[in-house]
Amino acid sequence: MTILEVKDVSKLFGPNAEQGVSLLNQGYTKQQLAKDKHITVGVNRVNMEIREGEIFVIMGLSGSGKSTLVRMLNRLIEPTSGQILVHGKDIMKMNKEQLRQVRRKTISMVFQSFALFPHRTVLENVEYGLEIQKVNKLERKEKALKSLELVGLKGWGDKMPNELSGGMQQRVGLARALANDPEVLLMDEAFSALDPLIRRDMQDELLELQDKMKRTIVFITHDLDEALRIGDRVALMKDGSVVQIGTPEEIMIHPANRFVEKFVEDVDLSKVLTAAHVMRRPETITLDRGPRVALGLMRDIGISNLFVINRSKQLLGVITAEDASNALKNNQTLQDILITDGPRVTPERLIGELFEITSSSKVPLAVVDENERLLGVIVRGAVLGALAGEIDLKEVNQPHA
Amino acid sequence: MPRIPLAEWVQRIVEWMADHLAGLFDAISLIIATVVDFISWLFLLPHPFLFIVILGIIAYFAGRMSLAIFSMVGFLLIYNLGYWTQTMDSLALVITSGLISIIIGVPLGILIAYRPTARKIIVPILDFMQTMPAFVYLLPAVTFFSLGVVPGVIASVIFSIPPTIRLTQLGIQQVPEALVEAANAFGSTSFQKLFKVQLPLAMPTLMAGVNQTIMLSLSMVVIASMIGAQGIGAEVYRAVTQLQIGKGFEAGLVVVILAIVLDRLSQNIFKTKAR
Numbered sequence: 001m002t003i004l005e006v007k008d009v010s011k012l013f014g015p016n017a018e019q020g021v022s023l024l025n026q027g028y029t030k031q032q033l034a035k036d037k038h039i040t041v042g043v044n045r046v047n048m049e050i051r052e053g054e055i056f057v058i059m060g061l062s063g064s065g066k067s068t069l070v071r072m073l074n075r076l077i078e079p080t081s082g083q084i085l086v087h088g089k090d091i092m093k094m095n096k097e098q099l100r101q102v103r104r105k106t107i108s109m110v111f112q113s114f115a116l117f118p119h120r121t122v123l124e125n126v127e128y129g130l131e132i133q134k135v136n137k138l139e140r141k142e143k144a145l146k147s148l149e150l151v152g153l154k155g156w157g158d159k160m161p162n163e164l165s166g167g168m169q170q171r172v173g174l175a176r177a178l179a180n181d182p183e184v185l186l187m188d189e190a191f192s193a194l195d196p197l198i199r200r201d202m203q204d205e206l207l208e209l210q211d212k213m214k215r216t217i218v219f220i221t222h223d224l225d226e227a228l229r230i231g232d233r234v235a236l237m238k239d240g241s242v243v244q245i246g247t248p249e250e251i252m253i254h255p256a257n258r259f260v261e262k263f264v265e266d267v268d269l270s271k272v273l274t275a276a277h278v279m280r281r282p283e284t285i286t287l288d289r290g291p292r293v294a295l296g297l298m299r300d301i302g303i304s305n306l307f308v309i310n311r312s313k314q315l316l317g318v319i320t321a322e323d324a325s326n327a328l329k330n331n332q333t334l335q336d337i338l339i340t341d342g343p344r345v346t347p348e349r350l351i352g353e354l355f356e357i358t359s360s361s362k363v364p365l366a367v368v369d370e371n372e373r374l375l376g377v378i379v380r381g382a383v384l385g386a387l388a389g390e391i392d393l394k395e396v397n398q399p400h401a
Numbered sequence: 402m403p404r405i406p407l408a409e410w411v412q413r414i415v416e417w418m419a420d421h422l423a424g425l426f427d428a429i430s431l432i433i434a435t436v437v438d439f440i441s442w443l444f445l446l447p448h449p450f451l452f453i454v455i456l457g458i459i460a461y462f463a464g465r466m467s468l469a470i471f472s473m474v475g476f477l478l479i480y481n482l483g484y485w486t487q488t489m490d491s492l493a494l495v496i497t498s499g500l501i502s503i504i505i506g507v508p509l510g511i512l513i514a515y516r517p518t519a520r521k522i523i524v525p526i527l528d529f530m531q532t533m534p535a536f537v538y539l540l541p542a543v544t545f546f547s548l549g550v551v552p553g554v555i556a557s558v559i560f561s562i563p564p565t566i567r568l569t570q571l572g573i574q575q576v577p578e579a580l581v582e583a584a585n586a587f588g589s590t591s592f593q594k595l596f597k598v599q600l601p602l603a604m605p606t607l608m609a610g611v612n613q614t615i616m617l618s619l620s621m622v623v624i625a626s627m628i629g630a631q632g633i634g635a636e637v638y639r640a641v642t643q644l645q646i647g648k649g650f651e652a653g654l655v656v657v658i659l660a661i662v663l664d665r666l667s668q669n670i671f672k673t674k675a676r
Contacts, residue, residue, distance in 0.1 A: 076586055103588035115583035119601045129587040132597070180587070 003216050004050040004073065004184060009082030011068050011240075014039040021045075021081045030239055042068045044240035045082070050184075051233075055210060055217045059227040060237030066220050069237070070186050073218065074107045075099055086184075104133050108177035112189035114169045116161040122172050123148070123157030129180040140179075147179040148172075150209065167198040174206075178213075187219045191226065203230050224263060228252070228272050236260055248272055269386070270352030275345050278354075278386045279367045279376030284309045287316060287334055291327040294319060294334060305363055307374055308338055315374040318342045318363045344368050347375055354383050415541045426545045433497065433551045441493035449480045460662070464669035472666075475658040484633055484655050491622045491632030491659065494550060498557035498618040503611060506562045510569020510607070511595065520570070527563040535560050535624050543628050553625030561617035568610025572603025612667045619660050633659070 012020040012033075020028075020039040030041045043065040050056045060066040071077040073084060075091055084091050091102055108129065116125050124131075126147055130140035148157055151171040161169055170190060177185055191199045207230060210217065221227050227234045228248040235245045236259075244256035252272050255261040284307045285294050294306055304321045316338065323337040342363040345354065358365050358380050365378040419426075444452065453476045461469035479488050513520040538559055542552035576599050584594040600607075626634035633655050640649035 074586060076582060100588040100590065103586060109583070109586040111579060111583060111586075113579045115577075115579040117580060117583075117598060117602075128584075128597070132587060132589050132593045176587075 001052045002049045003052040003087060004218070005083075005085040005088075006046055006048045006050075006069075006073070007083040007085065009046050009069070009072060009079045009084060010044055011042040011065070011072060011077060012039050012080045013042055017080045041240050043072070043079075046237075046240075046242050048235055048242065048245060050216060050218060052183075052216055053214045054232040055207075055219055055230055057219045057221060057227040057231030057234045058237060059221055059224060059231075059234055061222055063239075064237040065240035066222075066237050067188055070188050070218060070220050073184075073186060074103055074109065076109075104129065104180060106182055107184045107186060108180050108182035109186040109188065110170070110173045110177045110190045112192055114161075114166075114173045114193070116169055116172055116176075118161055120161075121157065122153065122159050122161060122164070125161060125172055126157075126175045126179050128176060133180075143181075144175070144179050147175040150178060150213075151175045152205070166194050167202060170194060170202065183216060185215050185217045187217060189220050189222065192221065192223070199226070206230060225271060236263070249277075271350055273351045273386055274347060275349045275351065275354060275365075275367050275378060276347035276376075278351055278382045279347070279378050280382065282307050282366070282374055282377040284374065285319075285334070286310065287338075289334065291324045291332065291334060291337070295321065295324045295328065298324070307366060307377065308334060309374050313373045315344065315366055315368050315372055316340065318366070320363065339363055342366060344372075345378075346370070351383050351386060354378065358383055415544055419544050422545075430546050430551045433501075433554050434549070436500070437493050437497045437550050437554060440496055441490050444489040444492060445486065449476075449485050453477060453480070456662075459670075460666060463666055468665050468669065472662045475662060479655050479658060482651050482655070484636060484652065487631065487633045487636055488655055488659060490550075490630075491619075491634060491656075494553060494557065494622060494625065494630060494632060495615060495618050495659075495663065498554045498561060498621075499611070499615045501554070501558050502562040502565050502614045502618070505558070506565030506610075506614070507569050507607065510566045510610075511573060511600075513566070514570040514573035523566070527566060530559050531563045535621065536627075539624065539628050548629035550625075550630045552628050553621070553630030556625060556628075557618040557621040560621055561614045564613035564617065565607075565610040568613070569603065569607045572606030572610075573599050575606060576602045608667070612664065615663055615667050616660065619656070619663060622656065 010021050010024065012018075014020070015038060017039060020033055020037060020041070023033060023037070023039075024030075024041070024045060030044065033039045033041060046065075046069060048056075058066045058069060068077055072079045075084075079092065082092075086102060086106060091099060094102065117128065120128070123141070123144055126144040127140045130143060135143075145154075145157065148154060151174050153168065153171050153175060156164070156168070156172075161172060164172065170193075173190070191202045194202060203226060206217075219227075219230060228251075231248055233245060233247055234251055236243045236251065236256075238259055244251055244260050246254075249272070251260060252264050252269075255264055283297070283301055283303060285297060287308055287310065298304060298306055298321050305318055306324075307318050308316045310316055317340040319334060319337055319339065323339075324334075327333070327337045342365075343357045343361045344366045345357065345368075347367050347369070354365065358378065364380070366374060367376040367378060368374055447455070453473050456476060457469045457473040460472040476488075479485060509523060513523050535556060539552065539556050542555045546552040546555060580598055580602065581594065584598045589597070622630070622632055622634035623637050624634070626632065626638045633652055636652035637649060637656065639645075640652055
């Protein structure tokens, strides 16, 4: 369901900014407006729908208008034209009090510079949003403490912000935003000021938090790796316009134009492609068959392993050709030679993490869903092949199908 | 070219105001006189030794041991030299004008921090107030408020209020834009933003302004004595007019002690509060 809708939103700076919008509609370019009319186009007629519960990443280089765009979502910056609908209600038409209510209850924000209040303790910072809503002291303290605990800062409430490291300060920023229990979280380059290792941890924690709390997150970044890593969907911006909106896979595999293509060229595929992209259809057998049938099957297809499943397609284990032929000699059943501790991964696992598993295991990697049903198999070499670009792009189009 | 009759105009305006606004001036006069009298009554209420001990305790908690010792020794000297009552009168004058400066100056500072139009009007007036020789507005002050401590307070306020206004404005404008944005993003009203974010963060700068104001109004006690304000200023003035070099030095020294104690106290009282 759509929670936030951006319709034809523009932000122009300069004299006659409003006139500039109609000129844009008549086909003037950004450069012409700057030269002839001294109007700077910050955001150029952007449309996007943000769905409930997703992490929507707006990605662009500096000057692409992404920070301006996110500030228009809660009207910290007034759009020159267009509509911004929160739950279908246009915040452009709201009066001050209604807008305040949206900022207090629906949309919270986390800032690149953390923007913690230096004269307040960590706890008082987290309480701020509730304090201005005149929530009583006990209740707001309780909520703030819970929020601090959520971001892993239990026991730090009495410190001053400047006593904390950058990563911890941003956790406070996040806790402050979460204390209001907002539906939408705007994160403006929230991790950009942190050093790479800490940034990585924060991304992981954000994803983990998101699993628990299921908010809608609008995340601004200039880092494509970050965008692809955490985004359910990504909007790429250039010169104030949205160039492409899609899932990370769609953007990687079907770049909309040369700009996006150049952008994604250098991306580390191992952080984007998942197990689902490289898995093949598995060859299977049920447990009630004998070793002879299994051996025959393997010989026919030309493979040395078979996955054993039950009738509801749940993976029971794997057998190898060698064991099967021994079983035949010793009169054993498949049950006797079943290897049950072979590696299993979910389809969402990034292939960067699969290297180690495939190289240390004798049997192929099984891809299973949350009910242990077998979805596919990853053979050694497939991972490397995918990274080398040998992946069939058409097949990957629908990764989770 | 005929001479512009500026002097006549000013004279006429002042006379008109004295005639028509007498009620207002009387009311202001009554309030100020009451406040000054009350404060000096309060200061003279305890025995000087008790006062000195209390002062020492305040100075100790506000700052360091050294400040406490200096304040106590300094005020003991004042008592010993026999200027106690005069010093308390002057202290009352300084504190009253300081209070009035804060009450008027801080809101004005906030106003000009927010409103560029107000800034364009008020800042030149402040420049005018600070550079116009203080003697010049002693006269209209006397016209409106007659002789005594009240026109002294008024003249002190006019002379010493600009730093409070300017530094309040500066302090508020120095609050980082990101913090103001954060306050807005969480849905603060203008008042909440002002009192919970901007003013607390502007406090160190604002207090530097208040400290300046107190120092400036102390520098007015001698001038105020020329229009009948009692206190240590009057002692200085008398000594000068009667060519009593020794007495002049004594009274001058008292002003210096008062200045140092007030300066250090007003700086430090705030620092401890700000953590």
